[in-house]
Amino acid sequence: MKKYDFIIVGAGPSGIFAAYELKKNNSKLNILILEKGKSIKKRVCPKRKTYSCVDCYPCNITTGFSGAGAFSDGKLSLNDHGEVGGNLINYIGKKNYVKTLKETDDIYLKFGADEKVYGNSSDAEIAEIKEKAIKCNLKLIETGVRHLGTEKAFEIYSKIQEELENLGVEIKFESPVKDFIVENGEALGVECKDSKYYGDKIVASVGREGCAWLNEMCDRHNVNTEPGVIDIGVRVECDSAITKKIDDISYESKLVHYTKTFDDKVRTFCWNPRGEVSEERYEGNLALANGHSYKEEKYKTNNTNLALLVSKNFTEPFKTPIDYGVHVARLANMLAGGKVLVQTFGDFKRGRRTTQKRLERNITEPTLKDAVPGDLSLVLPYRIMLAIKEMIESLDKLMPGFASDGTLLYGVEVKFYSNKIKLNDNFETNVKNLYALGDGAGVTRGLMQASMNGMYFAKKIGE
Numbered sequence: 001m002k003k004y005d006f007i008i009v010g011a012g013p014s015g016i017f018a019a020y021e022l023k024k025n026n027s028k029l030n031i032l033i034l035e036k037g038k039s040i041k042k043r044v045c046p047k048r049k050t051y052s053c054v055d056c057y058p059c060n061i062t063t064g065f066s067g068a069g070a071f072s073d074g075k076l077s078l079n080d081h082g083e084v085g086g087n088l089i090n091y092i093g094k095k096n097y098v099k100t101l102k103e104t105d106d107i108y109l110k111f112g113a114d115e116k117v118y119g120n121s122s123d124a125e126i127a128e129i130k131e132k133a134i135k136c137n138l139k140l141i142e143t144g145v146r147h148l149g150t151e152k153a154f155e156i157y158s159k160i161q162e163e164l165e166n167l168g169v170e171i172k173f174e175s176p177v178k179d180f181i182v183e184n185g186e187a188l189g190v191e192c193k194d195s196k197y198y199g200d201k202i203v204a205s206v207g208r209e210g211c212a213w214l215n216e217m218c219d220r221h222n223v224n225t226e227p228g229v230i231d232i233g234v235r236v237e238c239d240s241a242i243t244k245k246i247d248d249i250s251y252e253s254k255l256v257h258y259t260k261t262f263d264d265k266v267r268t269f270c271w272n273p274r275g276e277v278s279e280e281r282y283e284g285n286l287a288l289a290n291g292h293s294y295k296e297e298k299y300k301t302n303n304t305n306l307a308l309l310v311s312k313n314f315t316e317p318f319k320t321p322i323d324y325g326v327h328v329a330r331l332a333n334m335l336a337g338g339k340v341l342v343q344t345f346g347d348f349k350r351g352r353r354t355t356q357k358r359l360e361r362n363i364t365e366p367t368l369k370d371a372v373p374g375d376l377s378l379v380l381p382y383r384i385m386l387a388i389k390e391m392i393e394s395l396d397k398l399m400p401g402f403a404s405d406g407t408l409l410y411g412v413e414v415k416f417y418s419n420k421i422k423l424n425d426n427f428e429t430n431v432k433n434l435y436a437l438g439d440g441a442g443v444t445r446g447l448m449q450a451s452m453n454g455m456y457f458a459k460k461i462g463e
């Protein structure tokens with residue numbers, strides 16, 4: 001029976017950067033990647049043609065080579081302070097963070113990422129937004145952004161898949177891992193539907209899509225975890241004229257607000273100037289709102305979308321933040337016939353359902369064509385609703401018109417993170433030879449940090 005040096009579960013950015021770096025540094029390593037979804041070239045979302053989700057299983061937007069990265073907006077946050085896209089800096093320290101950021105960015109550049117970095121506008125321009133933001137009780141987190149764009153991200157990850165195959169990394173698609181093989185506190189391999197694979201080191205890099213499964217595995221194999229946060233909110237869409245001034249300077253503005261009523265943290269996330277709102281499907285056919293934008297002019301829309309996320313940290317005895325998020329999302333799906341729900345901000349404020357008729361005459365035309373008009377107040381817990389309303393009102397002072405009646409709210413957007421897995425400096429769990437990386441491990445929340453996590457892990461383990 002063949003035994004691998006590394007078995008990597010999940011071919012998202014964290015898994016593929018780990019495989020790439022491992023193989024580049026030691027061509028003799030036998031590496032197997034097991035991925036639930038398809039090879040990148042076969043990843044097609046029928047919705048692009050049908051405008052309506054046809055419930056592929058598994059979802060082509062979130063699974064397959066490069067994971068949630070393939071159809072993402074491809075915004076790589078180049079923030080040296082580790083403030084954007086996860087907590088990796090807390091695991092590896094500032095010095096390693098800065099070094100790994102540069103090395104990972106260089107790989108994206110090598111595979112064809114655009115040289116241009118947004119958000120490095122003149123100090124005077126940034127200072128102006130920052131000052132305005134402060135006056136509206138908003139903190140601007142400064143970060144450079146390399147924007148791949150959805151079509152370019154797909155091209156870059158296609159080249160990485162080819163490179164990994166050329167380097168001799170074995171990749172098995174449509175191979176969801178069902179279980180880890182663990183004996184006496186040591187991981188020996190993994191089990192798929194029809195086969196078992198054995199390896200010296202098992203790496204779980206299953207992303208948010210696989211986090212419910214990973215939680216189950218942690219319970220089954222006594223992997224130590226701690227409750228994670230959950231980010232819950234809406235995707236907001238408005239006319240791009242409203243955000244243009246800010247977009248031209250910083251492209252992706254990261255703004256944080258602590259609300260007046262409950263002092264809850266709300267942040268902007270995944271800001272897509274002239275982009276489109278999309279739907280993502282998770283395990284159990286859960287429909288969630290998301291968004292992205294294309295780089296080429298011909299694909300651009302007249303709307304800007306961004307997520308407003310309220311971060312909730314739960315305390316004892318509550319241990320299941322994912323279930324909480326799923327329940328809220330299910331409520332929205334239940335009211336919207338299994339689709340994403342949309343409401344105008346005018347109706348949201350007035351506490352009434354948006355009707356098809358009012359949506360049709362709304363000034364801002366929805367870019368998610370099959371979103372179903374409804375009422376978010378029947379879905380969101382009171383303090384989350386209020387936090388979103390207060391955040392929109394603060395943003396309106398920075399970008400007048402943002403809180404107008406025609407602004408659209410899509411619900412819900414939830415960012416699931418596994419209960420945080422307790423990891424040592426090598427990203428190893430308390431189960432010997434079982435490692436965990438990326439969004440699924442609760443370490444990262446974005447493309448750049450997930451890729452960096454894979455890269456750093458590979459270097460560290462090879463030392």
Ligand SMILES: Cc1cc2nc3c(=O)[nH]c(=O)nc-3n(C[C@H](O)[C@H](O)[C@H](O)COP(=O)(O)OP(=O)(O)OC[C@H]3O[C@@H](n4cnc5c(N)ncnc54)[C@H](O)[C@@H]3O)c2cc1C
Binds near residue numbers: 035
């Ligand atoms: C629509 C969209 C837009 C986004 N835009 C941006 C952006 O612009 N900038 C940004 O920084 N981030 C963005 N993100 C987030 C970003 O894509 C993720 O943070 C990143 O992909 C996480 O990488 P990962 O390797 O941890 O996991 P993932 O990319 O989620 O990959 C995990 C992989 O594991 C596989 N898997 C899961 N369970 C199993 C199993 N049991 N067996 C085998 N395989 C399994 C999945 O199929 C998946 O391919 C976006 C996400 C989405 C969905």
